[in-house]
Amino acid sequence: MKYMYLVAVHVVHLVMSRSTYDVQTDRKYDVCGFTVSQSSKENFKTEWINSDSLIAKFKFEIYDRNMKPMIYSKANETFLPLEWSVTLGHEAKGNLYTSWMIDNWLYSFGLLDARTLTNITIQLISTSSSCQIIFGENETVQSITTALHTLPVKTWREYDKKRKNIKTYWCFYSAYPRITESAWYTAKIYFGFAIRMFGYRCCYKTRTELFECTDESGSRLNQYQLMPYYVGMVFFCFFPIMLMKCSARSMKSGSKIRTTKQKSYQNLDLDDKYIYLQKRSPVSVASLFLGICGLGFKHPVAATRIRRIIFVLGLPLFVYLEILMYYIGWPELAPALVKNKIPFGFTSILGGLSESRSLFLPTFGGPFIALFLYFVAGIALLVIPVDHGSHIEMGLPSDNGAYSSLLSINVATIEKLSSKRCLNRKGYHKIYCVLRSNVFMLINPKFWSFTICYQIMRFQRSFSFFNDQCNFHIWPICIVLLPLYILVCFVEFCLVIIYYGLPMISFLFICVRGYTLSLHRYFTQKHCVLTAIFMFITTILYLYYLFMCCIIILASFTFLTCIIFFVYLSVVIFPNYSFTFVYSFFMLLFFVYRIGSEIEHDYSQLLHKTIKAAKYIGEIQEDVNYAMTESGSEFVNIEMLSKDPKERRVRERRQLPGIPKKLFEFVSRKYRPLHICIFLSVLQIALMSFLISASIVFVSQYVRPMRTDESSEILHVLSVLLITILPNLIHSFFTEKINPKVRKLKIRQTVIEFYQLEL
Numbered sequence: 001m002k003y004m005y006l007v008a009v010h011v012v013h014l015v016m017s018r019s020t021y022d023v024q025t026d027r028k029y030d031v032c033g034f035t036v037s038q039s040s041k042e043n044f045k046t047e048w049i050n051s052d053s054l055i056a057k058f059k060f061e062i063y064d065r066n067m068k069p070m071i072y073s074k075a076n077e078t079f080l081p082l083e084w085s086v087t088l089g090h091e092a093k094g095n096l097y098t099s100w101m102i103d104n105w106l107y108s109f110g111l112l113d114a115r116t117l118t119n120i121t122i123q124l125i126s127t128s129s130s131c132q133i134i135f136g137e138n139e140t141v142q143s144i145t146t147a148l149h150t151l152p153v154k155t156w157r158e159y160d161k162k163r164k165n166i167k168t169y170w171c172f173y174s175a176y177p178r179i180t181e182s183a184w185y186t187a188k189i190y191f192g193f194a195i196r197m198f199g200y201r202c203c204y205k206t207r208t209e210l211f212e213c214t215d216e217s218g219s220r221l222n223q224y225q226l227m228p229y230y231v232g233m234v235f236f237c238f239f240p241i242m243l244m245k246c247s248a249r250s251m252k253s254g255s256k257i258r259t260t261k262q263k264s265y266q267n268l269d270l271d272d273k274y275i276y277l278q279k280r281s282p283v284s285v286a287s288l289f290l291g292i293c294g295l296g297f298k299h300p301v302a303a304t305r306i307r308r309i310i311f312v313l314g315l316p317l318f319v320y321l322e323i324l325m326y327y328i329g330w331p332e333l334a335p336a337l338v339k340n341k342i343p344f345g346f347t348s349i350l351g352g353l354s355e356s357r358s359l360f361l362p363t364f365g366g367p368f369i370a371l372f373l374y375f376v377a378g379i380a381l382l383v384i385p386v387d388h389g390s391h392i393e394m395g396l397p398s399d400n401g402a403y404s405s406l407l408s409i410n411v412a413t414i415e416k417l418s419s420k421r422c423l424n425r426k427g428y429h430k431i432y433c434v435l436r437s438n439v440f441m442l443i444n445p446k447f448w449s450f451t452i453c454y455q456i457m458r459f460q461r462s463f464s465f466f467n468d469q470c471n472f473h474i475w476p477i478c479i480v481l482l483p484l485y486i487l488v489c490f491v492e493f494c495l496v497i498i499y500y501g502l503p504m505i506s507f508l509f510i511c512v513r514g515y516t517l518s519l520h521r522y523f524t525q526k527h528c529v530l531t532a533i534f535m536f537i538t539t540i541l542y543l544y545y546l547f548m549c550c551i552i553i554l555a556s557f558t559f560l561t562c563i564i565f566f567v568y569l570s571v572v573i574f575p576n577y578s579f580t581f582v583y584s585f586f587m588l589l590f591f592v593y594r595i596g597s598e599i600e601h602d603y604s605q606l607l608h609k610t611i612k613a614a615k616y617i618g619e620i621q622e623d624v625n626y627a628m629t630e631s632g633s634e635f636v637n638i639e640m641l642s643k644d645p646k647e648r649r650v651r652e653r654r655q656l657p658g659i660p661k662k663l664f665e666f667v668s669r670k671y672r673p674l675h676i677c678i679f680l681s682v683l684q685i686a687l688m689s690f691l692i693s694a695s696i697v698f699v700s701q702y703v704r705p706m707r708t709d710e711s712s713e714i715l716h717v718l719s720v721l722l723i724t725i726l727p728n729l730i731h732s733f734f735t736e737k738i739n740p741k742v743r744k745l746k747i748r749q750t751v752i753e754f755y756q757l758e759l
Contacts, residue, residue: 031139033127034147040122045152053117055087055097060122060144064129075136077175079198079336082135085171086148089204098171098200100566101225106329107562111570114577122148136174136201141213145170145203167204174201175342188343189360192551194229194558197342228565232557239553240507241439244432247389250290250307251428274651275607276658281600282607283674305383312378315549316371318556319346326350345555346371361551364544374548377541389427395514396434399423406451406496414438417447435507438500451496455489508546515542583723584692591688591727595681602672606747610667611657613748614650617755666754667747680734688730 048056060082062070074081087097105113124147126133134140148170175198179185187193203213275282295303326334326347337344338351338359346367348356357366364370382388397403399411411434415422418437425433441447499506519535570578651658668674 030128030131032131032133032143034124034143035127036147036150037123037125041151044120044122047117047120048152051117052115054115055085055113056117056120057083057085058117058120058122059083060124062124062126062133064126066129067125068129070126070129070133072133072135075134075174076340077177078136078172078201079175079340079342080173080332083173084148085200086151087169087171089167089169098169098202100569101196101562102173102199103326103330103333104566104569106325108566108570108578109563109581111574111578111581112566114570114574122151135172138213141172141203145205145213149205169202169204171200171202173198175340179342185343188345189358189362192345192360192555194226194232194345194554196225198337228561229558231561231565232554232559235557235561236550236554237502237504238439239557240503241432241435244428244435244507246290247428248432249286251389252287273661274653274658275661275664276651276653276656277607277611278656281604282664283603283668284600285596288678301386304386308382308388309379312375312382315378316346316374316552316556318559319371319552322555322559323347323349370548374545374552377545377548381538381542381545387427389431391518392511392514393427393430394517395510395512396431406454406492407499414441417441417444417450419444431507431510435503438506439503442497442501451493455492459485504550508550511546512542515539581696584696587723587727588689588692591731592685594727594731595684599677599681602677603668606668606672607659607664609744609747610664610751611650611659613744613751614659614663615657616748617751618650663751663754667750670750671743671747684730684734688727691726 044056044058047053062072064070072081085097089096089098100112101107105111105116124144149168179197184193184195185197188195188197201213280287290307292303292306295306323346327350331350334344334347334350335352338348338355341359343359344351345360348359349367351359353366353368356368360367361370364373385391397408397410397414401410403409403413409417411422411430414434414437418441420433420437420440422430422433422437499509516539519538567578567582571582
């Protein structure tokens, strides 16, 4: 009996404890009711009316009835749960603001926040201290939205009484539902597809006085989300043309790289000591940058390696800027996304190195390890080879060889069908010409007539071959196989459009083929086992480097197009506020371009006048046998200048006149010293940048609390002042006034002095 009594007591105790736990659990998971503190209502009303805002962003502080902070949690899809927004939208058309990316203000540099109320704190007071707050769950969201609806947002409706069927949207940040189950999620992780996995979840009051919360998952496929990515894809596909053009210009910004294996390639110019009058100026900003400020002429191999190092390290420049933008502008976003396992590209690095491994490029160890391996592969593959352009050139089709498909047309045929010169080019310049000609070839009607004739001719040849080999008639077989052949031709046409119309596709094929052929040629006489191992490792590194280059370039162009798109959107939506800032920035860019263009124009004119002076001195009559120097006390015999004409006469190359480089450098040092020219140009740009920045910052800070109309008037006056007065005033102050006739005579005298010093 004693044992039975103890068992009964134990059972009763368990039942009582279980009942108590159930009651506590039910009480613990009670839905919280909320009210907004009176101080928050008054503060929100004052700020809303004074700022004349269209959107408000605020942050919650949650207290119980004793004004003690309460503990809260969130659902799996919700991030940054305390940050909410409120805006209005049409009942049928929806809300424009929630269809944008949540970080649109970062890409527009705050211009889309022109009429956004920020830095507002709202105190939510819970009606119960024992309830649990779970942000993102419907019950908690309903309670919070009901409390927020007591805020005086109706003042916005009074702002425009003509608007009907207007709803108030209370929004918070949330990941789109079931994103991990979609193919977009995999594409985002492994290939950096730019579709967003997160956005707004908004609640609004229905006609039945209840709040309905909907996910804005449909906005991830609208034009605001995908348009920047599509434009970035277009720039990405045509990027190799620009890259090869810059590479070709960089090779012209220095002396030829002379190696024993490339004498026929490097010795094309027999008169490297002369400079010729060409379309481009002998001195330009691009040539100074690509030539490493003259290092390319003294040490061309070192300059080439420095350019490649800069390319490898600088290619992810916009990736760095994007990471820096989020680190400075919104440092809480990336860690919150990484914590919620939402992929965010290279910016996931801000959420932690180990935490971001599975969210972007997990095959290569995450974004940080992938970038590190990119640097290692880039330095090994680009910096070590002496002439990387010749390796890639080997991947081009032959100049006049036979071809068995439309995908392997020789260079001579490409030149004929595109009407652009490709032959007699070397290195990067030839690759650039071929990639450019491929695109022009597709828009030429002669190319399509050529492809049709080629397909018919190939079918006739195949028919003749099989007819000669077989002892029976093959007409029935040809009739049966004709639809299949037409299908093959159609597929080939599609591949031709992709291969020739997208330079990135053809460039990747050329790079892989050229690098493979160059490795095979280099290791032909080597040990077979070591050759196989080294070629395998090098091929893997090269393929990885090309893959990472594509990911980085696509991410960079997507970042740039997002900036352009949302800045343009800010000008369209808020023109009174955004136009001046955007136009001032473009005006500054135009000022920089104008300074650079004038540098090129000045040196081009200086070369032209020097050539004319050299021609004049060479063709001068014998009776004019003296010339006065600048000092006025010495005379120079002109006949002395005609000695050794092979060294001093004006040469011509392709009917373009040229003079010795030493002569042009001598004249440039006297009339247009390069270091002084660069210093004055940088000084003008710095002064102009300071004046524009200081004026805009001062005026924007001064007029920010005012009405929008008044601020726009002040900013428009400032824009007129900036556009019409400041650039011309600064440029006129730093520009030297020159008499053309006097400059011509002085240049002639300087040429005579140069030849006298040579004698």
